[in-house]
Amino acid sequence: MATIYEVSNLAGVSLATVSRVINNNTRVSDKTRQKVIDAMDKLGYRPNSIAQSLASNCSNSVGILVSELNGAFFGQMMAGIESELRAAGKHVIITTGHSDEEKEKEGIEFLISRNCDALIVHVEGLSDDYLIELAKGSTPIFFMSRTVNTIEKNCISLDNELGGYLATKTMLENGHENIAYIAGPQVKPDAKARFIGHKKALKEYGIPFDDELYYEGNFCETGGNDGLKRFLDKGLNFTSLVCANDEMASGAMTYAREHGISLPEDLSVIGFDNIIFSRHIYPKLTTIDNPVGEMGHMAAKLVLKNVYNKKDITVKYSFEPSLIDRDSVSRLN
Amino acid sequence: MATIYEVSNLAGVSLATVSRVINNNTRVSDKTRQKVIDAMDKLGYRPNSIAQSLASNCSNSVGILVSELNGAFFGQMMAGIESELRAAGKHVIITTGHSDEEKEKEGIEFLISRNCDALIVHVEGLSDDYLIELAKGSTPIFFMSRTVNTIEKNCISLDNELGGYLATKTMLENGHENIAYIAGPQVKPDAKARFIGHKKALKEYGIPFDDELYYEGNFCETGGNDGLKRFLDKGLNFTSLVCANDEMASGAMTYAREHGISLPEDLSVIGFDNIIFSRHIYPKLTTIDNPVGEMGHMAAKLVLKNVYNKKDITVKYSFEPSLIDRDSVSRLN
DNA sequence: TTGTACGCGTTATCAC
DNA sequence: GTGATAACGCGTACAA
Numbered sequence: 001m002a003t004i005y006e007v008s009n010l011a012g013v014s015l016a017t018v019s020r021v022i023n024n025n026t027r028v029s030d031k032t033r034q035k036v037i038d039a040m041d042k043l044g045y046r047p048n049s050i051a052q053s054l055a056s057n058c059s060n061s062v063g064i065l066v067s068e069l070n071g072a073f074f075g076q077m078m079a080g081i082e083s084e085l086r087a088a089g090k091h092v093i094i095t096t097g098h099s100d101e102e103k104e105k106e107g108i109e110f111l112i113s114r115n116c117d118a119l120i121v122h123v124e125g126l127s128d129d130y131l132i133e134l135a136k137g138s139t140p141i142f143f144m145s146r147t148v149n150t151i152e153k154n155c156i157s158l159d160n161e162l163g164g165y166l167a168t169k170t171m172l173e174n175g176h177e178n179i180a181y182i183a184g185p186q187v188k189p190d191a192k193a194r195f196i197g198h199k200k201a202l203k204e205y206g207i208p209f210d211d212e213l214y215y216e217g218n219f220c221e222t223g224g225n226d227g228l229k230r231f232l233d234k235g236l237n238f239t240s241l242v243c244a245n246d247e248m249a250s251g252a253m254t255y256a257r258e259h260g261i262s263l264p265e266d267l268s269v270i271g272f273d274n275i276i277f278s279r280h281i282y283p284k285l286t287t288i289d290n291p292v293g294e295m296g297h298m299a300a301k302l303v304l305k306n307v308y309n310k311k312d313i314t315v316k317y318s319f320e321p322s323l324i325d326r327d328s329v330s331r332l333n
Numbered sequence: 334m335a336t337i338y339e340v341s342n343l344a345g346v347s348l349a350t351v352s353r354v355i356n357n358n359t360r361v362s363d364k365t366r367q368k369v370i371d372a373m374d375k376l377g378y379r380p381n382s383i384a385q386s387l388a389s390n391c392s393n394s395v396g397i398l399v400s401e402l403n404g405a406f407f408g409q410m411m412a413g414i415e416s417e418l419r420a421a422g423k424h425v426i427i428t429t430g431h432s433d434e435e436k437e438k439e440g441i442e443f444l445i446s447r448n449c450d451a452l453i454v455h456v457e458g459l460s461d462d463y464l465i466e467l468a469k470g471s472t473p474i475f476f477m478s479r480t481v482n483t484i485e486k487n488c489i490s491l492d493n494e495l496g497g498y499l500a501t502k503t504m505l506e507n508g509h510e511n512i513a514y515i516a517g518p519q520v521k522p523d524a525k526a527r528f529i530g531h532k533k534a535l536k537e538y539g540i541p542f543d544d545e546l547y548y549e550g551n552f553c554e555t556g557g558n559d560g561l562k563r564f565l566d567k568g569l570n571f572t573s574l575v576c577a578n579d580e581m582a583s584g585a586m587t588y589a590r591e592h593g594i595s596l597p598e599d600l601s602v603i604g605f606d607n608i609i610f611s612r613h614i615y616p617k618l619t620t621i622d623n624p625v626g627e628m629g630h631m632a633a634k635l636v637l638k639n640v641y642n643k644k645d646i647t648v649k650y651s652f653e654p655s656l657i658d659r660d661s662v663s664r665l666n
Numbered sequence: 667t668t669g670t671a672c673g674c675g676t677t678a679t680c681a682c
Numbered sequence: 683g684t685g686a687t688a689a690c691g692c693g694t695a696c697a698a
Contacts, residue, residue: 001471003690004692013669014668017669019692022693048691048692049448050691051691051693055691055692068408070408071408072408075403075404078402082402086443091428092426092428096412096416112379113379113382115381257615280554280587281615349678349686350684381675383674383675385675387675387676388690
């Protein structure tokens with residue numbers, strides 16, 4: 001691979017001049033510039049980005065930490081981040097934390113030691129205190145789907161409480177009063193906020209919260225399955241089911257169908273996140289849209305603005321969920 | 334951030350010695366080693382991976398090119414690659430090609446210019462000839478889900494023809510003789526091979542291929558939708574539908590249901606790939622498993638073995654699909 | 667506008 | 683076993 005040195009030789013100019021045309025910061029006469037470009041072409045020269053990084057102390061890479069590489073939710077998030085960054089000539093280094101505190105910590109260490117210029121992470125196991133410490137470090141770090149007090153400017157978040165409220169309100173507006181709820185793990189802030197929204201809607205409509213109609217699931221298909229089974233086994237009376245995410249809604253729907261419950265006639269179901277397959281399942285799932293792709297874009301813009309000093313970028317830290325009305329909720333008369 | 338120089342100073346040894354304990358290749362006396370380690374601890378020293386890369390001419394990163402970051406198929410693939418590589422202390426730089434020739438080319442250029450030690454790519458737009466040229470370059474490159482003549486050792490592939498054969502054979506064994514087929518874009522080698530497998534199974538059972546019962550889809554939900562519509566509008570007689578991937582199967586199933594066709598009684602459907610949501614849709618989709626996660630692992634192992642000189646790795650270039658028997662195919666009497 | 671010279675933080679090749 | 687010292691390829695004051 002040709003180096004800047006060989007280019008300078010062939011073009012008959014100095015190293016510095018070649019460097020100048022590569023980065024075109026300083027003015028170079030058109031004539032010399034052309035000579036350099038010709039030489040670069042002839043040699044098939046490509047800048048060594050490693051050397052550039054060392055000399056400029058900027059790796060042009062941003063580290064991403066997600067819980068899983070597969071999974072529709074993270075897929076949309078990564079796609080949003082990558083497309084925005086790629087367009088700016090930056091690249092992403094992606095690693096996983098599997099929602100586990102230790103692995104998340106390790107992943108972040110890994111990314112920092114790789115000299116990323118910034119980090120965009122989605123962590124679920126790490127405590128707020130730890131994140132605050134992290135934010136004090138020399139590597140700028142931004143948190144997806146999370147708000148941490150005192151470092152709000154490093155956070156991109158969804159108004160999960162509003163989402164939870166909207167989901168349950170949808171049921172209420174359709175005449176449902178006996179509403180079962182399958183929550184996400186309450187150690188996760190998202191899950192907690194959604195649940196709060198649920199109770200808020202209930203209260204607004206004057207329906208008391210019934211502990212019997214509550215189940216804490218795991219955000220996976222099995223959680224929906226187990227939750228509905230629990231409600232059914234207890235012989236409870238309910239006409240609708242609100243799930244804290246789409247996976248659990250899908251699990252519950254499968255379980256319902258296997259037990260002779262027709263959807264949505266006998267049971268209305270609503271999910272949360274609007275992940276890709278929610279429109280594939282039957283009946284098409286009514287759910288709450290989580291604009292995670294858009295949030296990914298914004299996280300990337302935040303990095304562009306704060307770390308790479310791009311101007312003219314308007315940022316936004318909080319996003320709002322919205323109802324996606326499909327076929328899984330029926331009107332009760 | 335402390336450098337190796339400060340460590341050597343504090344420990345009272347030379348730069349070279351510090352470097353030695355970092356990489357522990359050469360023998361260092363326990364006493365000096367301890368001095369160095371103490372100094373590193375005290376300074377909170379972390380090796381600068383950029384500088385290491387420049388000096389050693391090895392970036393410890395491998396570039397990945399996938400068509401999309403979202404999408405279950407690529408999710409599984411990336412997860413397989415990343416976990417294998419991460420365990421070996423390597424990291425992945427991921428970018429996208431969107432199945433477009435130009436973008437794929439650009440993505441690969443991007444990755445190469447980032448000094449990746451190797452590339453693992455899943456390309457659909459680039460020609461075999463181009464890939465052969467690429468393989469001659471100085472950056473080792475491996476191709477996922479593709480076999481290219483003369484560079485078979487750079488390819489990890491699935492026996493798509495076998496998969497296509499299995500899918501159709503499943504229908505035949507269940508007594509179906511009028512089988513409609515929705516193919517993938519025939520410019521894609523995978524889609525082509527699956528179709529060949531389909532015809533092979535037909536031939537084996539003495540059923541002539543009927544051009545009327547063939548539709549070339551786009552590998553997306555809409556392809557399944559449009560294909561089934563076409564068959565139905567023509568008033569054709571068929572009891573089963575083989576789709577070249579799960580997305581199209583899902584689209585077709587949705588369309589069928591919307592038109593009063595009960596599944597699987599009136600129409601049996603089989604997909605291909607066994608992507609996550611195939612077990613979420615109703616009825617649970619019978620499909621052909623595409624072990625893409627495993628293939629990702631193997632691609633990473635290939636890199637580990639060939640590029641990072643890890644021994645004791647047994648490689649395998651070709652993978653076999655298998656039938657996942659669920660509920661979308663009914664037995665015809 | 668252009669060239670010189672040094673620095674970025676390591677690894678690697680010699681000597682000792 | 684350990685220490686100088688030269689690469690690695692490029693950015694950038696500073697000088698010309």
